[in-house]
Amino acid sequence: KAGVTQTPRYLIKTRGQQVTLSCSPISGHRSVSWYQQTPGQGLQFLFEYFSETQRNKGNFPGRFSGRQFSNSRSEMNVSTLELGDSALYLCASSLKQDSYEQYFGPGTRLTVT
C-alpha cells in the first residue's frame, strides 16, 4: 500500500507570494491533517479535514487555509508569505476521525526569502 505522498518536496518562495502544497493520503483514509514544524515552535497542528469538511483548526492566521477533495486528497495554501512561514509542512492521514493513529508523509520544505 502506498504511503502518504506530498508534493512538492522542496519549495523556495519570496515574501508576499502565495503557495499551495498538496497531500495524497493512504488509500482508504478520509482524514487528512496538516502540521507545521519549525526549530523554534516545534510541531504545531494547522487543521484537519474529514470527508471534505474542516473538522479542526489550530491557532494560525487566516493566511493559512486548506481544502479536501472528494478523493480525500488535500491542499493547503499560504497567502502573503512571511519569512516566519519557512518550515517543514507535514501531512498525515488516518483511517478514522477521532484520536486515531496517523501516518505522515515526507513533508514539504518551504523556504521563504
Added chain:
Amino acid sequence: AQKVTQAQTEISVVEKEDVTLDCVYETRDTTYYLFWYKQPPSGELVFLIRRNSFDEQNEISGRYSWNFQKSTSSFNFTITASQVVDSAVYFCALSEVGYGNKLVFGAGTILRVKS
C-alpha cells in the same frame, strides 16, 4: 489545557545501552490517547504506538517498551540494547477525544546512538 513535556532535549548513548525517553503530559480530560513517533533524518514521522487513557498496561514490542503511569501523567519509552539505526528525534504526543485527530506534540528528544 493540553501540554506535553519532553524534558530531555538530547541523549547520547553507546550502542547496546538501554535508554529511556521521558514524556509528561497535562490534560483535563479523562479520555485521551498518547502516542510516540520517531523522526529519522529523512524527516518523515513514523508511528510507533497509540495508547488510550484507560489502558495502563505496559507494552513491549521487540526492543521497544512503554510505561504508562496515570498517577504521574507519564508515558515513558524505553529502547533496550540500542542500535545506531535508533538515532532519531522521538516525539511524544497527546490527543483528546472530541478534537478529531489533532495531536499536541512535545518538543522532542534527540537520541544519538554511537557505535
